[in-house]
Amino acid sequence: MVYTVTLNPAVDKILFLDEFKRTRTNRIKKTVDTLGGKGTHVSINLKLQNVQSTALGITLGENGKKITRMMESHGVDVRFLHYEIEGMESRTNYEIVEDVGHHCTMVTERGPMLPTWITDDLVKQMKQLVQPGDMLVLTGDASNVEDTGIYTKLTLEAKALGAKVCLDASGPYLIEGLKSKPFLIKPNFEELCFIAGKELKGEDDVVATLESLKDCGIEIIAMTWSGDGAIVKHGKDIYRVYPAKVNVANEVGCGDAFISAIIAGLEKGLGMEETLRNATSIAGAAAECEITTGFDTARAEELKKDAVVKKLR
Numbered sequence: 001m002v003y004t005v006t007l008n009p010a011v012d013k014i015l016f017l018d019e020f021k022r023t024r025t026n027r028i029k030k031t032v033d034t035l036g037g038k039g040t041h042v043s044i045n046l047k048l049q050n051v052q053s054t055a056l057g058i059t060l061g062e063n064g065k066k067i068t069r070m071m072e073s074h075g076v077d078v079r080f081l082h083y084e085i086e087g088m089e090s091r092t093n094y095e096i097v098e099d100v101g102h103h104c105t106m107v108t109e110r111g112p113m114l115p116t117w118i119t120d121d122l123v124k125q126m127k128q129l130v131q132p133g134d135m136l137v138l139t140g141d142a143s144n145v146e147d148t149g150i151y152t153k154l155t156l157e158a159k160a161l162g163a164k165v166c167l168d169a170s171g172p173y174l175i176e177g178l179k180s181k182p183f184l185i186k187p188n189f190e191e192l193c194f195i196a197g198k199e200l201k202g203e204d205d206v207v208a209t210l211e212s213l214k215d216c217g218i219e220i221i222a223m224t225w226s227g228d229g230a231i232v233k234h235g236k237d238i239y240r241v242y243p244a245k246v247n248v249a250n251e252v253g254c255g256d257a258f259i260s261a262i263i264a265g266l267e268k269g270l271g272m273e274e275t276l277r278n279a280t281s282i283a284g285a286a287a288e289c290e291i292t293t294g295f296d297t298a299r300a301e302e303l304k305k306d307a308v309v310k311k312l313r
């Protein structure tokens, strides 16, 4: 079973504009509410690949109930811990999508600070649910929790239960999380530079960095490179993933789609080349989707024909 954890889920309010002009009055053409928070997306994307998952996380107030309703409408098994606390509401993120240039700009609320007693409830729930062989997916912002070691705590507890852990975090949470040696991490190019502690200059630098991490205890390091595809270390192997050409409508959420396909491939027992072909095609289909959630499964299948995966090492 796959469990996704979203500490800071969100309603993503997507604002469609012709072109955003600073300091001017910008007229919104259309607004769409969808889900945000990364773990929510991974669960929805897994469902679209016929892989069941259970969504764990923390929701607050009326917005939190709205997030749960939206998740359930996607047919996901939702086990969010919900709290009604005066003045605390799950956050809303705002995404400006412009027709001109197809720019997508996220403006995310921080979300209310979660006290440690709440994240302790989540750790307790996770320990009651997770079994040996399960996958725990830790992804999304965690700057809204008092317990800054929460991802490390969840990783070590889940590993002690015999589960694999997938960590998709950034900044201090990524560096902290590396110490607990999750099974899979999904840094983007900037995050891999952060891990390497230097500015990487291109593909050769990325491959050399991944090779230097061969024995770091993390089985899969999938570096996503937005429109340039990905470079992925799997054990001692390194793959270069070249995406099919897509018509980008909204690139936000593609990373969640990519990681969901790797998890789906692991759950289905697919080979890594097939898994990565799926991952880049699903991420491409997600990029063509005007909202941040989900992807068109038929389009993903179509894109797969032009996706190329090369084993470099």
Ligand code: TA6
Pocket (backbone or CB within 6 Å): 008, 010, 012, 035, 036, 037, 038, 041, 093, 106, 108, 139, 140, 141, 252, 253, 254, 255, 256, 292
């Ligand atoms: O990855 C896409 C997304 O989930 C958006 O939908 C938006 O909600 C944002 O990321 C949230 O990211 P954060 O790092 O704030 O959890």
